[in-house]
Amino acid sequence: MTLFRFQLYPILLLLLPLLFKPILAFPLHKIPRLTANYKEAFISRNPNNDNSPPTISKDYKKYFYTQTLDHFNYGPQSYATFKQKYVVNAKYWGGGKSNAPILAYLGEESPLDVDLDFIGFLPDNAPYFNALSVYIEHRFYGESIPFGSSDEAMNNSTTRGYFNSAQALADYAEVLLHVKEKFSAHYSPIIVIGGSYGGMLASWFRLKYPHIALGAMASSAPILYFDNITPQNGYYSVVTNDFKEVSKSCYQTIRKSPLKNSSKLKDFLDSMYSTAAQYNHPPKYPVTMVCGGVDGAPKGTDIIGRIFAGVVSYIGNYTCYDMDMYNQPTSETSVGWSWQTCSEMVMPIGRGENDTMFPALPFDLQQFIEDCKSSYGVPPRPHWVTTYYGGHDIKLILNRFGSNIIFSNGLRDPYSSAGVLEDLSESIVAITTHNGSHCLDLHPVRKTDPEWLVMQRNIELTIIEGWITKYYADLHALKK
Secondary structure, three states: OOHHHHHHHHHHHHHHHHHOOOOOOOOOOOOOOOOOOHHHHHHHHOOOOOOOOOOOOOOEEEEEEEEEOOOOOOOHHHHOEEEEEEEEEOOOOOOOOOOOOEEEEEOOOOOHHHHHHHOOHHHHHHHHHOOEEEEEOOOOOOOOOOOOOHHHHHHOHHHHOOOOHHHHHHHHHHHHHHHHHHOOOOOOOEEEEEEOHHHHHHHHHHHHOOOOOOEEEEEOOOOOOOOOOOOOOHHHHHHHHHHHHHOHHHHHHHHHOOOOOOHHHHHHHHHHHHHHHHOOOOOOOHHHHHHHHHHHOOOOOOHHHHHHHHHHHHHOOOOOOOOOOOOOOOOHHHHHHHHHHOOOOOOOOOEOOOOOOOOOEOOOHHHHHHHHHHHHOOOOOOOHHHHHOOEOEHHHHHHHHOOOEEEEEEOOOHHHHHOOOOOOOOOEEEEEEOOOOOOHHHOOOOOOOOHHHHHHHHHHHHHHHHHHHHHHHHHHHHHO
């Protein structure tokens, strides 16, 4: 028995009681979380192994806006309100009199404090634009939860119905107009920014509220992973290619390793490989870390031993491993994202037989619907996103309809398989990098950033600057 198999034994012991526990009602097919995961990304990129987050400046001021519960109904309950959190940094702002711009970050499926800790696009670029920085928390996350606690809101089927993207976009519209009034910034142009699900929201906000947002920066936004626009196996095909590109022997070892049972362990490894690929950031590159362990195992180590060596290389050498470390069923984000995917964010992510390095798991829409009905009492609406926001024939439609959107994607990000990867018009542009990963361009600028990442950010800033310059010219012409 090799050292690696001996160390794996505690994992299997830990797993046994879990295999015989009753499983709570939960969708059979897990749709990987979209959240930009800035904390994990920061830790994986920190060359000094200092896991402490950046210090939050005292220039950030927290506010609460009295938000409408239901923007689209005039029944009595629709007039209920809740407190929505937003944060402002005015340190570099040029002021309302000079019509200085506003950079607005649209929160995604996590508490806003996570973004404040680890996002860098706004604080890095606000000085250049003399911009006001605004961060808005998504309803039902963090401190922006209607009717008190998250448990109370999510366990009430009526309240839960107000938890959707259209309501969130309307929230952002109200808050941004409120901010412009509060800071006497009537003619200040607004650029909305978001990553992952937040990137989808940013692009959709520009399309739905062009009178509020001049443009949108949408990083790693898989807006085409709906209604079978993107092949089911797109996500896991990119994960597979990431590993194959780093090491064909590592890829082959993983492909040969799937277990016939022990679903918890299989789910853990599935999530570990996917997370490593999705957040495959420099300078450490998690996929390289995993494959370094797999390929570097002593000669004669069997397949399971080599797989465990990859786990140790990436996560560390421990006596026991938490099989739920990538799937915390009680966390606010996991609970919220579960509801969102069981209502409107239905991404048919799956894989067939032998088309990735993973065992087959095709997306079964009918089974997914039944699982969601069992969990929440209502079926998902798999066609609603494309009905409300579009997506089919996107180049044909947005070439004439939309404008001023940047879709940025790193092609090592599994979600890039459903991103916009080519220009749709002169002002709806796609920026891609071969080595980029999930939302990497939104992370804080670092001296160790590779040249291609520096160039990507510079292109984005040049485009945004062009939007603002043209806006000022139009504003000046109208005031003559």
